[in-house]
Amino acid sequence: DSGVTQTPKHLITATGQRVTLRCSPRSGDLSVYWYQQSLDQGLQFLIHYYNGEERAKGNILERFSAQQFPDLHSELNLSSLELGDSALYFCASSVSSGIDTQYFGPGTRLTVL
Amino acid sequence: KNEVEQSPQNLTAQEGEFITINCSYSVGISALHWLQQHPGGGIVSLFMLSSGKKKHGRLIATINIQEKHSSLHITASHPRDSAVYICALNYGGSQGNLIFGKGTKLSVKP
Numbered sequence: 001d002s003g004v005t006q007t008p009k010h011l012i013t014a015t016g017q018r019v020t021l022r023c024s025p026r027s028g029d030l031s032v033y034w035y036q037q038s039l040d041q042g043l044q045f046l047i048h049y050y051n052g053e054e055r056a057k058g059n060i061l062e063r064f065s066a067q068q069f070p071d072l073h074s075e076l077n078l079s080s081l082e083l084g085d086s087a088l089y090f091c092a093s094s095v096s097s098g099i100d101t102q103y104f105g106p107g108t109r110l111t112v113l
Numbered sequence: 114k115n116e117v118e119q120s121p122q123n124l125t126a127q128e129g130e131f132i133t134i135n136c137s138y139s140v141g142i143s144a145l146h147w148l149q150q151h152p153g154g155g156i157v158s159l160f161m162l163s164s165g166k167k168k169h170g171r172l173i174a175t176i177n178i179q180e181k182h183s184s185l186h187i188t189a190s191h192p193r194d195s196a197v198y199i200c201a202l203n204y205g206g207s208q209g210n211l212i213f214g215k216g217t218k219l220s221v222k223p
Contacts, residue, residue: 002157033210043199043213053182056210066212088154100209104156 003027003056004105012111013109021108025093032113033073033094034066038087050097051076075113087100092110116140117214119200125220132187134217136200139181143206147174147185148199150216156199159185190221 003026013019025032034046036059045058049068060066068074077084088109092102097099118137136145140203147159160167160174160192162183167174171190176183187194201211 002155022218031209035211040216043201043211044212047212048208053122056208060130076147090156092156094209098209099161099203101158101161101210102146102209102211104148107154107156109154 002103002105004091004103006089006091006105006108008108009106010109010111012113013081015081015083016049017081017112018077019081019110021078021089021091021110022073023076023093023105025074025091026103027053029093029095029103030072031094031097031100032068032072033089033092034060034074034076035092036087037089037090038084043090046076048097053085055097078110083112086110086112115215116212117202119214119217121217122215123207123218123220125222126190128191128221128223130190130221132190132219132220132221133181134185134198134200136183136185136214137181138183138200138202140202140212141205142178143203145176145183146201146203146211148201150197150199152196159198160176172195187219192221192223195220216222 013069048056094100162176175184197216198215200214
């Protein structure tokens, strides 16, 4: 158990819908990273928050947004869902904002039908 | 061309064998990570390296910065080592986000 929690574990929804994925980092960790894992693209970095502020953006679509709240939990919002958004979404946390060991949550499996 | 290349893509070994998984990269890096992803999907960080060699139990990770190459070795492999092993990089600089290889799927037969 990494100490990082993600909810829900599984999510099945329809095209065009909007969903929210939630991540709680390990106690004491200030950084939250969001990653997407799909069969064709592998693991890709989406976005990084540190202590409530956005620090870096990767291959995140405009339909996706995220935030980190004062209690340090983070939410990833996916809207106007398409079939291609079906993937495993991981969050990871670390103590610092830079080079550091990252602790991964169990992931949320999103299926868009 | 991917910035991170792993080989082999798939590896089948007999229990007890010595295993080597390779990672080559084409960019300047600050650190390299080896991750393990089990069939259930969970990802565990095994090592973070910026130089030299690290050892944890039966696992050894090495990195050669000049040659832009890292290896993960598993000694006395066991069926419970069966997983996907992923090499990931921090670009040069201080950014914490990771760039991932495609992974090596290891299956260890009893």
